[in-house]
Amino acid sequence: MDIQITTQAVREVVCDALLVGAAASKTGETGVTLSPATMAVDELLNGLITERSAEGEFKGSSGELLTIHPMGKLAAKRVIVVGLGKPDAISIRSLQRASATAIRHAQKTGAHQLALALESNTGIDNVQAAQALVEGALLGQYTFKKYRSSQNDKEITQLRILTGSGDTAKIEQAIHKGQILAEATNLARDLINEPPNTLTPGELANRASTMAKQVGLECEIFDKEKIAELKMGGLLGVSQGSIEPPKFIILRYRGAPQSTDKGLALVGKGITFDSGGISIKPAAGMDEMKGDMGGAAAVIGAMQAIARLKPAMNVTALIPTCENMPSGTSYRPGDILRIMNGKTIEIVNTDAEGRLILADALSYASKEGLSPIIDLATLTGGIVVALGHTMTGLFSNDELLTDEILAAGRLAGEKYWPMPLDEEYSEQIKSDIADIKQSGGRTASSVTAAKILENFVENAKWAHLDIAGTSYVDSKKSYQEKGATGVGVRTLAELALRLAR
Ligand code: BES
Ligand code: ZN
Ligand code: ZN
Numbered sequence: 098m099d100i101q102i103t104t105q106a107v108r109e110v111v112c113d114a115l116l117v118g119a120a121a122s123k124t125g126e127t128g129v130t131l132s133p134a135t136m137a138v139d140e141l142l143n144g145l146i147t148e149r150s151a152e153g154e155f156k157g158s159s160g161e162l163l164t165i166h167p168m169g170k171l172a173a174k175r176v177i178v179v180g181l182g183k184p185d186a187i188s189i190r191s192l193q194r195a196s197a198t199a200i201r202h203a204q205k206t207g208a209h210q211l212a213l214a215l216e217s218n219t220g221i222d223n224v225q226a227a228q229a230l231v232e233g234a235l236l237g238q239y240t241f242k243k244y245r246s247s248q249n250d251k252e253i254t255q256l257r258i259l260t261g262s263g264d265t266a267k268i269e270q271a272i273h274k275g276q277i278l279a280e281a282t283n284l285a286r287d288l289i290n291e292p293p294n295t296l297t298p299g300e301l302a303n304r305a306s307t308m309a310k311q312v313g314l315e316c317e318i319f320d321k322e323k324i325a326e327l328k329m330g331g332l333l334g335v336s337q338g339s340i341e342p343p344k345f346i347i348l349r350y351r352g353a354p355q356s357t358d359k360g361l362a363l364v365g366k367g368i369t370f371d372s373g374g375i376s377i378k379p380a381a382g383m384d385e386m387k388g389d390m391g392g393a394a395a396v397i398g399a400m401q402a403i404a405r406l407k408p409a410m411n412v413t414a415l416i417p418t419c420e421n422m423p424s425g426t427s428y429r430p431g432d433i434l435r436i437m438n439g440k441t442i443e444i445v446n447t448d449a450e451g452r453l454i455l456a457d458a459l460s461y462a463s464k465e466g467l468s469p470i471i472d473l474a475t476l477t478g479g480i481v482v483a484l485g486h487t488m489t490g491l492f493s494n495d496e497l498l499t500d501e502i503l504a505a506g507r508l509a510g511e512k513y514w515p516m517p518l519d520e521e522y523s524e525q526i527k528s529d530i531a532d533i534k535q536s537g538g539r540t541a542s543s544v545t546a547a548k549i550l551e552n553f554v555e556n557a558k559w560a561h562l563d564i565a566g567t568s569y570v571d572s573k574k575s576y577q578e579k580g581a582t583g584v585g586v587r588t589l590a591e592l593a594l595r596l597a598r
Contacts, residue, residue: 098238100231100256100276102269103212107137108171110257113208115173116199118216119146120181121157129157130184133261134214138178141170146178158182159191160198160575164206173212177203187219190510192229197237197576204238204253212257215268223263228275229510231258232587235279237576241290277405278509278590282583284308285391285398289569289581293370293387298336298418301367301390302344305397305416309348312404319345327461329417330435331442331453336419338374338427343419345458346393348400350412352597360411361596362467362557363400363589364458366451366474367393367418374421374447375429382571388581389451391568392473393418395585402590408597415462417454421447433531436460438553443531451476452535452549459553469498469558471592472550473585474565479542480516481566488514489567489584492547493560502560502588505595509587513562522548 103110107117117135122128129150131139139146145165149155155163159182167176179199181187196213203211213234216226238253260268288296288304296304302318309316321342324332329345336343346367353360368389372378378386393416400414428434432444434453438460442453451474462470480490489506491513493499499515506513525537525545533552537545547561567584570577 098235098253098256100258100272102260102265102272103257104260104265107134107214107259108141110212110259111172112174112210112212112257114175114177114203115171115212115214116177116179116196116203117214118181118195119157119178120184120187120219123184129155132214132216134259135178138171138176142167156180160195162199162202175208181216181219184220187221188510189221189225189229189508190512192216192219192221192226193233193236193510194576196230196233200234200237200253201576204251207251209253210255211253212259214259215261215263224267224271227258227263227268228271231272231275232279232510233576235276236282239283239286240578241287241580274406277402278587281398281402281590282586284401285394285583285586286581288394288397289388289391289583296369296387296390297341298344298367298369298420299341301369301393301418302346305346305348308397308401312401314400314404315349317347319347327437328435329437329457331457332417332419334428334432334434335421335450335453338424339420339422341369341420343417346414346416346418348397348414350400350403352408352410352412356411358411359466359468360413361593362462362470363396363412363414364455364462364470364472365392365394365396365414365416366390366455366476367416368451368454369418369420371421371448371450372423374450375423375427376447377423378448385569385571388569389475390418391475391564391581392585394581395473395564395583395589398583398586399589402586403593406590406594408593410593410597412593413465413467415458417458419454421450436553438464440533440552441531442533442535443528445534445536449536449546452546455550456553459550463553463555463557467557469495469560470554471560471562471589473562475568476563477543477546477565479546480563483543484514484566486566486570488512490514490516490543490563491560492516492518492563494518494551494554495558495560498558498560501595502592505592506588508591511584511588516547517544518547518551
């Protein structure tokens with residue numbers, strides 16, 4: 098898609114659809130609050146938008162759409178007014194979603210050339226709003242259709258951004274940043290949506306390596322022999338039931354080559370398919386377990402964005418990847434595995450495989466002296482029960498790091514909720530015959546999983562993001578299709594920019 102800024106007036110911009118916003122009225126008041134661009138459109142249309150909202154046809158509630166045919170009063174063929182919700186509830190997240198909803202609608206109705214008028218009365222800084230709207234637009238137009246024989250041509254080819262009266266240079270920068278972040282998110286979505294018969298651990302490594310070449314990152318792939326040499330017993334154990342060999346992917350970005358600080362580590366769970374193994378999962382919904390590499394995809398996407406945004410710090414991505422399959426060679430309940438740092442884990446359920454491969458990656462990260470370490474994983478069903486599909490569970494041994502992630506999340510339009518790591522939860526993961534028991538049972542299962550990971554981070558500052566509920570949506574939304582969300586990519590990139598300051 099070709100994205101360009103234009104200083105043209107709303108009346109003059111030639112396009113299939115012009116997207117403008119309108120906020121709902123404050124509680125107790127009537128009518129909608131029009132942005133300056135929407136107001137200009139309203140005037141050109143002799144007050145049609147104001148009239149429609151006075152009639153109650155359009156209330157400006159979040160994601161609501163009003164389509165108008167200007168009949169030659171504007172150069173645009175159509176105007177799509179999108180509701181932004183109540184003024185005090187407008188956030189970067191809601192702007193992204195409004196923009197995504199509008200663009201998806203325009204795309205469905207066959208528009209190719211779009212114009213988007215930026216908002217300046219949302220209470221959100223103009224430059225941040227510009228970034229959010231562009232992100233939303235590019236995230237909204239995303240579809241995964243490479244395997245559909247009937248490719249339709251409903252594609253947006255051009256997006257013109259009307260800047261209004263804002264600081265054009267800063268807005269231009271924000272648009273560029275939004276584009277980088279959205280493209281990285283869509284890369285993660287492509288990886289997650291790719292079926293597990295093509296996206297094997299080897300193919301995930303190939304994709305990471307291709308991306309690294311494109312943006313100038315260092316890339317190293319460890320094969321099974323090297324993994325065995327490093328004594329990564331978790332990754333070897335989980336992968337032994339599959340004919341697909343495991344890989345350990347390393348991507349390095351050196352934004353502070355002079356620094357003695359080893360920098361940030363991003364660790365992503367890369368289970369390309371989680372059948373549960375010998376403790377096999379029920380059939381219903383098992384197909385969604387192609388998305389069990391959502392953490393890995395988020396980290397790969399984030400590294401692409403980081404390479405393009407160039408924060409002044411070093412960042413290393415570590416991705417353990419394999420398949421979890423049942424077979425005669427699978428690991429079993431009752432087995433004991435030895436992780437890279439020497440600690441032993443008693444296996445009780447082969448479906449709790451993510452913590453085992455992450456244990457090796459976290460051991461590797463702390464041995465390298467990397468800090469802080471952030472891991473992302475579609476780790477537990479427990480976090481889906483606790484937080485649903487709205488918020489990602491955030492576990493951390495460092496309060497400042499927690500605050501940084503929450504702040505980065507707000508900038509990214511992604512929600513995180515702090516979860517506990519109290520020592521009392523360790524009772525549940527005591528083993529009689531090994532250092533750690535692999536599963537703490539049904540209660541607080543997302544917490545006990547995080548407690549297991551904590552054993553492998555040594556002295557590093559560390560945060561664990563359980564994205565099991567947020568990485569994949571099982572039904573379509575107005576702002577995105579069913580499937581991968583790409584959650585985590587934008588938060589990690591914003592975090593790297595913050596930590597580099
Ligand atoms: N990959 C799953 C977790 C998951 C659940 C991801 C739902 C996405 C959506 C993980 O490997 C798993 O199976 N966890 C089990 C562990 C249990 C058997 C101890 C869980 O949380 O139910
Ligand atoms: Zn599992
Ligand atoms: Zn899993």
